[in-house]
Amino acid sequence: MKLNSLIALATCALTLTLTAADKDGFTSIFNGKDLTGWAGPVDNYEVVDGAIVCKKGKGGTLHTKDEYGDFVVRLEFKVPAGGNNGLAIRYPGQGDTAYVGMCELQVLDDTAPKYAKLDARQYHGSAYGMVAAKRGAQKPVGEWNQQEVTVKGMTIKVVLNGQVILDTDLSKVDPETFMGKSKHPGLARTKGFFGFAGHGDAVAFRNVSIKRLD
Numbered sequence: 001m002k003l004n005s006l007i008a009l010a011t012c013a014l015t016l017t018l019t020a021a022d023k024d025g026f027t028s029i030f031n032g033k034d035l036t037g038w039a040g041p042v043d044n045y046e047v048v049d050g051a052i053v054c055k056k057g058k059g060g061t062l063h064t065k066d067e068y069g070d071f072v073v074r075l076e077f078k079v080p081a082g083g084n085n086g087l088a089i090r091y092p093g094q095g096d097t098a099y100v101g102m103c104e105l106q107v108l109d110d111t112a113p114k115y116a117k118l119d120a121r122q123y124h125g126s127a128y129g130m131v132a133a134k135r136g137a138q139k140p141v142g143e144w145n146q147q148e149v150t151v152k153g154m155t156i157k158v159v160l161n162g163q164v165i166l167d168t169d170l171s172k173v174d175p176e177t178f179m180g181k182s183k184h185p186g187l188a189r190t191k192g193f194f195g196f197a198g199h200g201d202a203v204a205f206r207n208v209s210i211k212r213l214d
Contacts (some may be wrong), residue, residue, distance in 0.1 A: 001105040002095075013143070018019050019091065024026075024211065025211045025212075026072075026074060026209040026210065026211045027064075027209060027210060027211070028207075028208065028209045029064055029194075029208050029209065029210050030052060030205070030206070030207075032047070032050040032051075032145070032206065033047060033050075034047055035047065035052070035062070036044060037064065037065055037066075038052075038062055038063065038064060038065065039062075039063055039064070039065050039093075039107040039193075040060060040061050040062045040063045040093070040195065041058070041059075041060035041061070041062060042062060042199060043058075044058035044060050044062070044119060045058070045062050045168060045196075045198065048087060048204070049097065049205040050206055051078070051205060051206035052196065052204065052205045052208075053202050053203070053204045054085060054196065054198035054199075054200070054201060054202060054203055055202070056196065056200065056201065056202050057200050058200060059194045059197075059198035059199050059200045060197075060198060061088050061091055061097050061196065061198070062195050062196050062198065063088055063091050063093065063193035063194065063195030063196075063199045064193050064194050064195060065066050065193075066152075066193070067191045067192055067193055068090070068191060068192070068193070068194055068210065069090075069190055069191040069211070069212070069213075069214040070151055070152045070153065070214040071150075071151055071194070071210055071211060071212050071213055071214075072148065072149065072150045072151075072210065072211045072213065073087075073148070073149050073194060073208070073209070073210045073211075074146075074147070074148045074207070074208070074209050074210075075146075075147055075205055075206070075207060075208040076140065076144045076145060076146055076147070076205065076206050076207045077107060077144070077145050077147060077203065077204065077205050078110065078143065078144050078145065078203070078204045079107065079109045079141060079201070079203050080092075080109070080142070080201060080202050080203065081109060081112060081139065081141050081142075081201070082109050082112040082114060082115075082201065083107075083108065083109045083112075083141075083203045084107070084108050084109070084200075084201050084202040084203070085107040085108075085196055085197060085198055085199060085201065085203035086098070086104040086105060086106055086107050086128065086196070086197035086199070087100045087104065087105040087107060087149065087194070087195075087196065087197070088101050088192075088193065088195035089101055089103050089104065089105060089149075089192070089194065090102035090103075090151070090186070090189040090190070090191055090192030090193070090194075091192045091193040091194070091195055092189070092192050092193070093192075093193060095186075096197060097130060097186075097195070098128045098184075098197070099182065099184050099185060099186060099196050100184065100186040101186045101192055102151075102184060102186055102187060102189045102192065103127045103128060103156070103170065103184070103186075103187070104127075104128040104156075104172070104189075104197050105125060105126070105127060105128070105149060105156070105166075106122060106123060106124055106125060106126045106128050106133075106159060107124060107196075107203060108122070108123060108124045109124075109137055109141055109142040109201055110123050110124050110148060111138075111140075111141065119179050120132035121179050122179070123135055124138055124160070124165075125137075125147075125158045125160055125165040126166065127156060127166065127168060127170060128179075129178055129179035129180065129182060129184075130173050130178055130184070131166065131168045131170065131173060131181070133158060133165040134164075134166070135165075136161070136167040136171035137160040137161050137162075137163040137165050138160060138161070139161060143205075145160060145161055146160075146161055146162075147159065147160050147161075150213075151213075152155065152213060153171075154169055154170045154171040154187075154188070155167075155168065155169045155170070156168055156170065170187060170199065171188075194210065208213070
């Protein structure tokens with residue numbers, strides 16, 4: 001098949017996917033052009049080729065201006081070699097979302113040699129420091145991944161490239177087993193902001209849409 005035909009088919013498929021998402025009640029929360037609708041350390045992020053990118057050496061939690069309780073979020077992400085970031089779930093707007101928010105879902109280059117000896121609860125898709133996600137579904141560094149996250153009450157389900165990598169109820173996890181026995185004061189939060197917890201690496205996010213479930 002000719003290249004032009006392949007491109008046309010891909011464009012059509014993307015259009016159908018976005019249309020289906022709209023019909024399912026999802027709303028885009030990133031316009032692909034600028035950071036309108038986002039708050040936090042906006043100067044530490046930029047929009048490059050239609051994606052939100054954490055500036056190298058910068059970070060902090062860029063978050064929505066609207067708060068969410070129960071929701072489903074769909075997005076695409078791409079990590080550079082050794083890339084590290086996170087999804088902020090029910091973030092209060094300040095502090096370390098891994099602890100003061102309900103949780104941080106790790107976004108990580110699982111293949112990087114420097115991460116070979118991490119705690120299992122620090123790899124991609126994990127509820128940071130609390131519950132480990134399954135590994136092996138992430139695409140090679142530099143390729144776009146599709147991810148869906150469903151948050152209901154204290155349950156979280158993460159689907160990466162069509163595979164369920166996390167499906168857990170955080171209320172059933174013994175705090176004594178948390179990594180480093182660290183406290184998570186925000187664990188029981190019922191609402192908060194959604195965002196990206198940058199850690200100085202140029203991790204990119206695009207096609208971000210969300211649906212409220214409450």
